[in-house]
Amino acid sequence: MSEPILVCDKLCKSYKKGVPVLNNFDFTVEPGRIIGLLGPNGCGKSTLLKLIAGLLVPDCGEITVCGIKRSEETNKYISYLPERPYFSTRMSVDEMISFFKEFYADFDELIARKMLFDLGINPKSQVKTLSKGTKEKVQLILVMSRRAKLYMLDEPIGGVDPAARDYILSTIIGNYNEEASVIITTHLIADIEPVLNDFAFMYQGKIHMSGDADETRNTYGKSLDQLFREVFRC
Amino acid sequence: MSWRFDPGSSVSGQIAYSLRIKILTGEYPSGSQFPTVRSLALELGVNPNTVQKALSVLEGEGLLESRTTVGRFVTEDSDVLSSALTAFKKSFLESVFSKADEIGITKNDFESFLSNKEG
Amino acid sequence: MLKKCFKYDFKSVFKIWWIAAVTVLGLSVPAGIAYESLREHFKDPARRFIWENSAVGAFWFSVMAILILTSVLVAVRFYINFFSDEGYLTFTLPVKRSTLLFSKILSGFVFYALTALVVVVSLAVIGLFVPAVGESYSCLTAEVLCEFILIFKEVPLKDILWIIAYALELVLMAILSPLVSTLFLYTLITLGATIAKRHKVAATIGLMVGSNYLLSALIIPVVLAIGLWVNATLHLFSDKMLGEYDWMYFVLFAFLFVIAVLATVCAFLGNVIQGCLERKLNLP
Numbered sequence: 283m284s285e286p287i288l289v290c291d292k293l294c295k296s297y298k299k300g301v302p303v304l305n306n307f308d309f310t311v312e313p314g315r316i317i318g319l320l321g322p323n324g325c326g327k328s329t330l331l332k333l334i335a336g337l338l339v340p341d342c343g344e345i346t347v348c349g350i351k352r353s354e355e356t357n358k359y360i361s362y363l364p365e366r367p368y369f370s371t372r373m374s375v376d377e378m379i380s381f382f383k384e385f386y387a388d389f390d391e392l393i394a395r396k397m398l399f400d401l402g403i404n405p406k407s408q409v410k411t412l413s414k415g416t417k418e419k420v421q422l423i424l425v426m427s428r429r430a431k432l433y434m435l436d437e438p439i440g441g442v443d444p445a446a447r448d449y450i451l452s453t454i455i456g457n458y459n460e461e462a463s464v465i466i467t468t469h470l471i472a473d474i475e476p477v478l479n480d481f482a483f484m485y486q487g488k489i490h491m492s493g494d495a496d497e498t499r500n501t502y503g504k505s506l507d508q509l510f511r512e513v514f515r516c
Numbered sequence: 517m518s519w520r521f522d523p524g525s526s527v528s529g530q531i532a533y534s535l536r537i538k539i540l541t542g543e544y545p546s547g548s549q550f551p552t553v554r555s556l557a558l559e560l561g562v563n564p565n566t567v568q569k570a571l572s573v574l575e576g577e578g579l580l581e582s583r584t585t586v587g588r589f590v591t592e593d594s595d596v597l598s599s600a601l602t603a604f605k606k607s608f609l610e611s612v613f614s615k616a617d618e619i620g621i622t623k624n625d626f627e628s629f630l631s632n633k634e635g
Numbered sequence: 636m637l638k639k640c641f642k643y644d645f646k647s648v649f650k651i652w653w654i655a656a657v658t659v660l661g662l663s664v665p666a667g668i669a670y671e672s673l674r675e676h677f678k679d680p681a682r683r684f685i686w687e688n689s690a691v692g693a694f695w696f697s698v699m700a701i702l703i704l705t706s707v708l709v710a711v712r713f714y715i716n717f718f719s720d721e722g723y724l725t726f727t728l729p730v731k732r733s734t735l736l737f738s739k740i741l742s743g744f745v746f747y748a749l750t751a752l753v754v755v756v757s758l759a760v761i762g763l764f765v766p767a768v769g770e771s772y773s774c775l776t777a778e779v780l781c782e783f784i785l786i787f788k789e790v791p792l793k794d795i796l797w798i799i800a801y802a803l804e805l806v807l808m809a810i811l812s813p814l815v816s817t818l819f820l821y822t823l824i825t826l827g828a829t830i831a832k833r834h835k836v837a838a839t840i841g842l843m844v845g846s847n848y849l850l851s852a853l854i855i856p857v858v859l860a861i862g863l864w865v866n867a868t869l870h871l872f873s874d875k876m877l878g879e880y881d882w883m884y885f886v887l888f889a890f891l892f893v894i895a896v897l898a899t900v901c902a903f904l905g906n907v908i909q910g911c912l913e914r915k916l917n918l919p
Contacts, residue, residue, distance in 0.1 A: 360727070368720050386729070495563075496526045496528050499524075500525055504524065505521075505524075
């Protein structure tokens with residue numbers, strides 16, 4: 283059995299003294315899984331992804347990616363889609379593609395261009411001039427065109443129209459391969475459920491429940507969405 | 517793109533159910549090549565593993581045959597298909613009748629409905 | 636990786652900077668003509684006044700503009716690429732923080748140097764227009780060459796070593812000074828951006844304005860103190876002076892001291908920024 287793609291061991295992180303966002307957090311992702319980190323806003327999902335991507339430093343604990351301790355080297359294996367648009371100012375889509383090609387050896391330009399073509403996005407256009415939905419699609423295309431080992435998508439379908447949502451979910455499914463894994467965080471559980479292998483309910487920095495998404499529906503006779511509402515009833 | 521799934525049971529189960537009907541009614545003709553896991557996953561908007569589980573169930577029932585490097589095919593064994601169809605019809609009618617019973621539809625209601633249809 | 640980072644850092648500032656550079660160089664021509672016209676062509680004082688003032692004024696305005704613009708462009712590039720939403724892209728690249736930082740320092744330094752070069756060249760262009768200066772260029776060059784040849788012929792070897800040593804020190808100081816300025820600018824931006832939880836841009840600008848005032852307030856007493864100290868040292872030194880070369884050594888070591896201080900400050904500021912980037916990064 284190949285080694286896990288991600289191991290988080292006893293992570294803790296707090297922004298303010300005494301207010302931990304993550305506390306003694308353990309999390310493992312095996313290859314070939316699409317796992318949903320499901321929970322309300324502010325439960326620590328984004329913080330976890332930022333820690334794995336290296337944008338934050340944990341107060342304690344360790345993160346291992348593909349057997350290597352987290353460093354700028356592990357960024358080679360991680361393709362991260364943050365919630366916010368991160369485009370360089372005044373770059374065109376073409377230039378963004380060149381940028382990715384230069385810094386990421388696993389970037390597949392052909393796939394990126396094909397997806398842009400499918401969506402009718404003009405690669406010469408400046409990113410700043412695109413609409414919000416189009417920007418998000420371009421960002422997703424750039425992230426998914428990398429042959430990474432771990433894709434981390436932070437709220438990829440949050441503020442997007444249903445057609446774009448379908449396209450994003452199709453892209454995630456179409457991109458699936460057994461050697462890579464995808465972590466998706468969202469609070470829109472019903473939309474993402476069918477796409478998941480595994481799920482984890484996250485609340486106030488802890489995983490309250492996790493398992494195989496499909497089996498759990500059988501076990502409880504409910505969708506994950508309904509289950510979540512029950513478990514975290516206010 | 518994706519048909520909404522009934523929340524009460526597993527997605528793989530529901531996919532197996534719907535594919536089973538399509539095989540038994542001939543929408544996927546006997547002996548024909550069955551779509552790949554990937555294409556079904558994309559079409560239904562579900563995880564490929566889930567599709568894989570559903571197809572394994574159908575393989576277990578003998579409705580699908582997996583031929584290495586070539587792909588999956590609907591079985592050509594007409595005995596398997598006809599017995600599966602019979603079993604399916606039986607379980608479907610049983611569920612229909614038990615639901616009808618809950619509502620209070622009687623045997624007479626059924627008979628008059630059927631004679632009206634023929635007439 | 637450094638080359639790649641530098642390429643993007645350089646290009647993004649250059650896209651706008653080159654306009655200012657071309658403007659300065661371009662305006663040096665009418666300015667030069669205007670200076671020249673002071674002598675001969677315009678007998679009519681009114682026309683001379685307008686022509687001279689607009690051409691020369693425009694030129695000096697553009698020089699001021701490029702000096703300010705370079706600082707602003709470099710600072711903005713630093714802030715946006717590190718501390719705005721773009722930081723999500725920058726800091727998830729498979730590149731060391733130190734490399735990213737070094738690329739920024741290098742590009743800041745390069746643009747300061749380029750700006751200085753542009754200003755010097757434009758002044759030289761103006762000089763060309765003034766006949767006396769233009770002629771004196773050739774004279775000057777010839778004279779300097781003569782001097783150099785004389786020096787190398789007559790000065791003993793160890794004095795040449797002195798000259799080389801001084802030249803090296805001056806070059807080092809010339810490099811370190813803009814480096815310190817760049818690093819100082821970057822440090823203020825980093826502190827403003829990482830320590831302020833909200834209104835980061837306001838905090839950064841506040842820090843820069845505040846430190847400006849602080850420096851202006853401190854500069855007189857500090858320079859005074861240094862002056863007094865140097866004076867006292869010189870007195871003590873001249874009392875103890877034994878031979879003519881002692882002065883040479885004094886200057887050599889004094890420069891070396893300045894270089895060491897500047898280098899230490901650079902290293903310190905660099906470490907401060909690096910530490911903030913690694914531990915205190917808090918993107919929006």
